[in-house]
Amino acid sequence: MLQSIHDKAKGILGIIIVAFLALVFGLWGIGDYLTGATEKFVAKVDGVEITQSQFDQGLARQRQRMEQMFQGKIPDSPIMQQRMKEQVVEQLIIQQVMQKMVTDEGYRIADVVLAQKIKNMKAFQQDGAFDNNSYHAIVQSQGMGVKEFENLFRNDLAVQQLQDAVTRSSIIGQSELNILNQIQQQSRDINYLQIDDISFLSDINVNDDQVKEYFELNGARYKHPEMVSISYVELTTDDMAKNIPVDEEAVRQLYDDYVASLSSKEQRKARHILVALATDADADIQEQKKALADDLLIRINKGESFESLAKEHSEDPGSASSGGELGWVSKGMMVPAFEAALFKLEKGQVSDVVKSNFGYHIIRFDDAKLEKTITYDDKKVDLVKQYKSQLLEDGFYEKSELMATTAYESDQSLQEVADALGLTIKTSEAFSRVQGKGIATNDKVRNAAFNPEVISEGRNSDVIEVSKNHVVVLRVDSHTEASLKSLEEVKHLIESAIRIEKAREKSMALALEALSKLEQGESIENDSIQVSAKLVKLGSVKRDDTSANKQILTEAFTMTKPVADKPVYKVVEVSGGTAVIELKSVTMPAQATTAQLEILARQFQNEQANRDMEVVLGYLKSQSDIARSEEL
């Protein structure tokens, strides 16, 4: 071993090896070799794992967004859940791809720019200015360090640079717009014959053999749905509230708090006279000023007008001219010394000379505004509610926990759950997967009842959160599998199905007959063609015409254009019948003006920008080696 090092490490090669090792450890450290990854991952982008916990966080955020979007009612079907999960994984993959792009392609946000953007974020501002404490607090509340947040944000900003450049520089050529304009603005001259099924319905007789044959072929379509009925125990805060004894003393305390809170909201109307004093004034001047204020107070007490003395002598530029009037003052608005003095006064009373850091004040309390105090008896109902809800918050959570453990531990019956919580067992009517009454109107309850473990193993369900204040545990009492309906039960349904089918066959036959006559050159206006049909002359219409039948319009605008004034025909099925469309001609719009093209360009700007970004993103993704985990 040593010999081989000896041989190889000789000369220039030795230098290279050592230099290389120094470089490797210097640049990357040895940390990477010591940490072993053990966590599960949901995807891998170029060897970088997106971990289960990243995914869980992403999913929680997505759920929150959806809840806001649907106002608390997320569609809870398993398909939606799966789609949401896939979306979250896709987002995380894109995030990782973009992070790699930022590094590989050498994007970088300058420190000053980063700082500026952070300072401009509303979330970190207080009274319109950036607040460093809120910044740290908010970032940490997201479970991140400031450094980590800044790195993430820096990365986002770099991605934004690419996105801005791609989307804002999107263009659409005038020739392309012209093509779109010709499609959008062209008009087509259309007539059609409408043949309604309904006119044949009464002529159609259905016999039992037909019904039987139809039933043999299509009987599987008619089923009684799978049904269950359940027993359940439900816990609501409303029920709990009834059982909480009211502690009169605690309610009294709440009332006192309420009264105290009122006085803190009191506003007082006041005047003052200020003898201003600089904070760094020396003792002599202080004394002089104090004497001046004392003198003023004596004159007021002797009966001179407060208002005119304020006008003459007050050194508060804001209030002197209005006789010292300060308007309505509530607690917290004034310097503490002033506030303390003002709120000690009786109405109409004048204060002693009060010193604040502005100087010496003489204050008069003119008027008070107080929110009306509600009497204890009138307030009591509210207070009891408040008292109970405080207790309930904790109690409800504890009880639901107890419910969950009891239901899990003795999972073959609900009796223990009911006993443990002092609740009664209720039962439901039978319901299907998609529809139910009472407690089964809630789809979470229905989903839980049809859960395989609950339905076939006869276990208690998990605790189901019907709403924030309402939880349920259930078990299945009886279960009926879906079953085919008997011929008797569906006879009338089948009869009408056959009737509709036959009627459609008739109208289709008539339509095809008309088509062949039209294609031989007969006019659509001929009576011989309009057998059991109604001729509708749409005339010249555009594709977004709202007065015309939408199905007809869509079909007519996908028809091959007529050549050399020879109309083109097409038979189509529409709701309630069949139609034969005659497309007589297509008129292209005049060459679009520059103004029109500009309007179109604006109309397509967003769409084009999105497509450009989609393509770029697709390319960047294709440059990464992405592996998704099978199970989510």
Place this chain on the structure above:
Amino acid sequence: MDYETEEQQLEAIKRWWKENSNMVITGIAIGVASIFGWQYYQVEQAKHTEQASILYEQVLVNSADTLKINDQMASVNQLEAEFKDTPYASLSALIIAKQQITAGEIDKAQQQYRWVIENANQSELKYLAKIRLSRLLLTNKQQDQALSLLNETYPESFNGMVLELKGDVFSIQGNKIEARKAYLEAISLSKSSSRWLQLKIDDIGNISADSNLETGSEPSA
């Protein structure tokens, strides 16, 4: 080869060290110097990139203002001359090109796209510039040049967009059959539904080879 005793081994190590100590120390010195050199280079590179990044932000902010096009041009020229090694040169070129198109300076916009095609290190920007250049060529009635640009090889994610544009070129040339073929291929590649692409297909209708001759009667763009 094996050594018989530990002394011999020790001897061998000492000998090796005597012969090679200079080399090893030089090696370590070079290693350390490279670390510092590399870090210095990185810091300088970061400063350089940040300068470009800030210049680009300015170009972006003024991108909607046609009056500022001359100031913008100065920034873009500087980016293209001094910051070619950063993505910001190409990003700015794409933005100024749009601004020039809005101002009616189509030739200058073409030059910007060509600059990106020749100089961008970021393939996605290069291909984007190619497609945008072909849009301009098409508007300029240079359909053949547009088509030859679109006939080059593109990465998969660009193909849907390229095919739709090809369809547009064919459609303008009156070649409805090729246009339909290109549109149909484009729609088979597009992941999201594209209403307008479908309308283009519908509008051509299900034509066969012989009806292609008759389409001359329509007013063309």
